[in-house]
Amino acid sequence: MKIKLLFFALIVFSVSLNAGKTTKIVILHTNDTHSQVEPLGSNDMGGYARRMGVINQIRSEEKNVLLLDAGDFLQGTPYFNFYGGRVEGTALKMMGYDAVTLGNHEFDNGIDSLVNVLKTAKIDVVNTNFDFSNTPLQPLVQPYKIIKRGGVKIGVFGLGVNLNGLAFQKNFAGLTLKEPIASALQTSDYLKKTLKCDLVICLSHLGVSSLDSTPTDYDLAAASTNIDVIIGGHSHKMLVNETAQNALGKPVVIAQMGKSGQNLGRIDVTMEKKPKK
Numbered sequence: 001m002k003i004k005l006l007f008f009a010l011i012v013f014s015v016s017l018n019a020g021k022t023t024k025i026v027i028l029h030t031n032d033t034h035s036q037v038e039p040l041g042s043n044d045m046g047g048y049a050r051r052m053g054v055i056n057q058i059r060s061e062e063k064n065v066l067l068l069d070a071g072d073f074l075q076g077t078p079y080f081n082f083y084g085g086r087v088e089g090t091a092l093k094m095m096g097y098d099a100v101t102l103g104n105h106e107f108d109n110g111i112d113s114l115v116n117v118l119k120t121a122k123i124d125v126v127n128t129n130f131d132f133s134n135t136p137l138q139p140l141v142q143p144y145k146i147i148k149r150g151g152v153k154i155g156v157f158g159l160g161v162n163l164n165g166l167a168f169q170k171n172f173a174g175l176t177l178k179e180p181i182a183s184a185l186q187t188s189d190y191l192k193k194t195l196k197c198d199l200v201i202c203l204s205h206l207g208v209s210s211l212d213s214t215p216t217d218y219d220l221a222a223a224s225t226n227i228d229v230i231i232g233g234h235s236h237k238m239l240v241n242e243t244a245q246n247a248l249g250k251p252v253v254i255a256q257m258g259k260s261g262q263n264l265g266r267i268d269v270t271m272e273k274k275p276k277k
Contacts, residue, residue, distance in 0.1 A: 021151070022270065022271065022272050023064065023149075023151060023152050023270075023271045024062070024063075024064060024150075024268060024270055025066065025149055025150065025152055025154070025199065025268070025269040025271060026058065026062045026064060026066070026266060026267075026268055026269075027065075027066045027068065027201070027229065027231070027265075027266070027267040027268075028055060028058060028066065028067045028068070028264060028265065028266055029067075029068045029070065029231045029257065029264075029265040029267070030051070030068075030070070030073075030257060030261060030263075030264060031069060031070035031071060031072065031205075031232065031233030031234075031257055031259075032070075032071070032072040032103070032233050032234065032236055032258070032259040032260070033069070033072070033259070033260060033261035034072055034073070034075055034076030034077070034105070034259060034260055034261075035073070035074055035075055035076045035077040035079050035080040035085075035087070035088055036076060036077055036260040036261045036262075037077065037079050037091070040260050040261075040262060041262065043262075045262040045263075046260060046261040046262035046263075047261070048091045048095075048261075051095065051264060052091075052094065054264055055067060055095055055096075064149035064150040064152070065149075066098050066147060066149065066154065066156075066201075067095065067096060067097045068097065068099055068100065068156065068201070068203055068231055069092070069099075070100075070101055070203045070204060070205055070231045070232055070233035070234075071100065071101045071102050071103025071105075071106065071158075071160070071203070071234070072103030072104065072106070072205065072233055073092065073100065073103070073106070074088055074103075074105050074106050075105035075106075075108050076105070076260070084109060084116070084117070085109070085113065085114070085116070085117035085120075086116075086117065086120050088121075089117040089118065089119075090121070092121045092123050093120070093121050093122050093123060097123050097124075098124065098145070098156070099124045099125070099126050099147070099156045099158075099203065100123060100124070100125055100126075100158075101125065101126055101127055101158030101159065101160065101203035101204070102125065102127055102130070102141070102158070102160050102205065103161070103205040103234060104160075104161055104163055104205070104234075105167075107163060107167040107171045107172050108167065108171065109171070110170065110171040110172075111135050111136060111171065111172060111173070111174070111175070114137065115136050115137060115140065118137075118140045118141075119140070124142065125140060125141045125142070125158070126141070126142055126143065126145050126156060126157050126158035126203060127141050127143065127157075127158040127159070127160050128143040128144060128157045128158060128183045128184065128186075128187040129159055129160060129177065129178040129179065129180045129183035129184070130160050130175055130176070130177060130178070131175065131176035131177075132175060133176075134175075134176075135173075135174040135175055137175075143157060143187055144156060144157035144158075144187055146195065146197070152198045152199060152271050153195075153196065153197045153198050153199075154197060154198065154199045155188075155191030155197035155199070156200075156201045156203065157184070157187045157188065157200075157201075157202055157203070158202070158203040158204070158205075159183070159202060159203070159204045159205060159206055159220070160177075160180070160205050161206055161234055162180075162214060163175070163177060164177070180206060180215055180220070181215050181219060181220055181223050184202060184220055184224065184227070185223060185224060185226075188200050188202065188224060188225075188226040188227045189225070189226050191226065192226035193226070198271060199229070199271065200226055200227050200228050200229075201227075201228065201229045201230075201231060202220065202229070202230045202231070203231050203233075204217050204220065204230050204231065204232045204233065205232075205233045205234045206219075206220065206232070206234060207233070207234035208232060208235045208237055208239065208256065209235055209237075217230050217232045217244075217254050217256075218244050221244040221245070221246055221252040221254060222245065222246065223246075223247060224252065225246055225247050225248050227246070227252055228252065228253070228269075229252070229253045229255070229267060229269070230252060230254045230255070231255055231256075231265070232254060232255065232256040233256060235256065236258055236259040237256050238256065238257065238258045239254055239255055239257075240255070242254045242255065253267060255267060
């Protein structure tokens with residue numbers, strides 16, 4: 001009997017940390033899963049059940065695991081058309097996602113519908129460049145989340161793509177869109193400098209390619225000084241072992257796992273204490 005499992009990519013990324021012993025952090029990530037509940041394609045890859053199986057297996061093997069999603073977990077199959085996101089929300093909760101951000105397709109049924117999905121999911125949603133003050137989403141979305149694993153302080157924040165032209169205006173009425181790069185730099189600087197996070201991760205739905213002046217994950221990396229990892233989405237690309245230089249010439253990991261949940265990304269981050277001189 002042949003058993004097919006989700007493919008997952010492994011990226012080993014090392015950064016230096018001034019305090020604490022050497023610690024391994026495992027980041028598992030998805031993006032653009034688009035309501036793909038069942039396995040897909042001729043290779044019969046993906047599906048919620050298999051994804052959960054692989055996640056649980058890795059959690060049993062590793063001490064310090066994060067599970068993150070970069071948006072567009074809704075829309076794309078009849079499950080969303082018939083159940084409006086309740087299936088997906090329940091699955092995110094059962095899989096134990098630590099944080100997710102919002103893609104454009106999360107707004108396809110409007111804000112009130114998204115509120116119901118997030119209340120079902122009961123997961124932490126992060127976005128720093130959408131102002132939800134005048135919407136019922138305000139108490140359900142935070143600009144960032146602080147997570148501690150193995151003595152390592154991790155800051156996770158989210159970025160959303162410009163919704164104009166990607167969603168009906170009525171479906172995000174009351175939401176104010178802020179410039180993503182400026183928002184990201186402000187939040188990442190705050191996480192690293194003020195909150196003293198050892199590792200800063202951006203969940204970005206900007207994408208890695210653009211036909212106009214819309215900023216991409218590469219633009220974000222190039223402008224940044226305090227982002228270590230960008231978990232991307234929107235472009236449906238497979239990015240494994242991809243890095244870009246930040247404004248200081250240091251590497252920023254940029255990862256993306258295609259679409260439809262056929263791939264589960266894995267990034268191993270080794271946090272090392274600098275030896276005393």
